[in-house]
Amino acid sequence: MENIEEYFDDKGRKLHLVYGQLSEKFIREDIGIILDGIPYLINEDTRETYLTPFGRVLIEKLVGEAKTKGIRELTISPPKHFTGQRFKFCDDLPFKYSALEYFSIPGLAREFSNDGFLVPIYFNIEVLNKYSQNPDYELHLMSSTYGNLYFKDEWSISFGVNRNKSVIMWLGDIDKLPKKEQFYLLSENIEPDYEVHSEFYEGQICVQWAEGSLESKVFELRENLSELILDKFGSKLFKLDGEISKVLSNLQKPVFWQDKHVAPVIEALNRIFVESLCEKNIKEIIKNESPETGIKGLRGLKLLTVLLNDVLEIENSAEIMCPFFVLYDYRVVMCHLQSEESVNEKMDSIFYRLHISDNDKHHETVYMSIFEFMKDSLSRVIEHIGEKANKGQQRTAKPIT
Template structure:
């Protein structure tokens, strides 16, 4: 029966009949109680509909689809490079995916009936939590909320590209073998609290951030600044980058700066040894070095690692302006 909300009659026994054909379960009270959702000119459009996050697995592993998480709490699905949803989706603090009821009506056209049924099978009851970058960007209260920066791997890739470009501009030096934008088209973010998914993501991040380094160019730049060639023998890409940061870029405290990259490399090594007896101790060591709680879940620690990488490349990108330009 109807109830009174702000002196208006709301019939919750037959909410938003224009969307009934979709078949989704939702709580109409969310629309009336959660700030910013009511739209008298388009009643019910911004009603959140919730889904199990696992629905993304199909698309993340299908060759014709990809899942792009623009932050830890927002993203979209792409089909052959084109967005599947006009406005994407949110990921709330409880790990549920949510979208607006009106958007679902517009995006699930007849051609996407299979996708609608797939989402319908993953539809769950509302937990009434919309806290996410998606929610704040869709209903912004400030310009900063409307144009939010990413807080996940997308930000890492962007900063890495900016760093490579600045080195190219300041020193005429190519330090990466390939534009990381091309590689990230194939990057598969971890979707669930699943150790294999998460450690495979560490493997991919290591490939993109470290294994693409032009070690020979780094060596040439170091030798040009007085480092003996004999001192560079046997050094891998990460050690060479660390020496480059200290000798060429002149950044102080380089070990602290580089710690996230060393932790990432060690996690990549652990990726191939998930079942060994020493795994737990080595994994704890990685958490300790980033000052993270050892009891964090794998997915929560993954977010810590990514945040640390963002800080790492932000610091690297801010190196002092060199007094002399060119490759030396």
């Protein structure tokens, strides 16, 4: 069993924390070792196993003691003072967490900072419902597994969503929240998942946000555009309707590309990019900025098209809107019962609009193409707004005399 200092192997593949007895005995300095409850990391694809920094230090210590006593075999279990350790943060509330997990997942406990600030606390994903439905709070998604919560100008906290669809926050961050908020979080606290892999972990621990995934960049552009519209017109472009837990629970990129795995993801994406359009705000902006424009009977994407074309005066607005209409149509194909003829007709249209060749007509290509096109469209709108703002400033600037 090799030692490792990271939460990824040397090829950048994710490793996952495992508890329980390691059935395979391994050798350290001629002493046979079995781990009984000592966490270790595993590559789930190759089945290769690795010792965490915590496991390595503990084994080195016990092997040294065993050698002096002439012991040839060891079964190593977690020391009790690690398994039940509590930290100073939120020490008056019974949050469920594992000190052993904290010491075992690379990047959390550090040589000069192992006070428990980065202890992962896990929650039911429904914990986010409160923050999406109460107007006093704001929930910003920077990616499918990373976001921020805000309460007015008083506090904010970051969170992640792991592959088990549990929400993760750091114990030290929770400690900074008002007591009322801590009690609410406690009511949704669940037993540790021992799984913090997410863009939340990568951004906060690995400092990899700048190299985020395509999906992350699109989510960030969505937030940026909504903020620009708010600054320009006093109204946000997007909202998060419905229960946020139902959206996020199906938002992670599919691992398998059969219909049953893809459909929930597309349904969630449609909610985020299509159903979340704030029609009331868009109508008000159009009425104020272009009162002669007829919008009776228009909804959602068609309203947004009018906003781009008649208010923002963006050329090729239909082309810019294309990936969002494709996403909507893709959702209809994946989530609605219809004839095979109708499905084939809609999919042919989707392939055509995304410029997908005959050799690439499968779900993964459609998924990635939608994100590529949305990234381009959102970037073009943001760039256009920026250019118009700059021109407006130049026109109003007083000449230098």
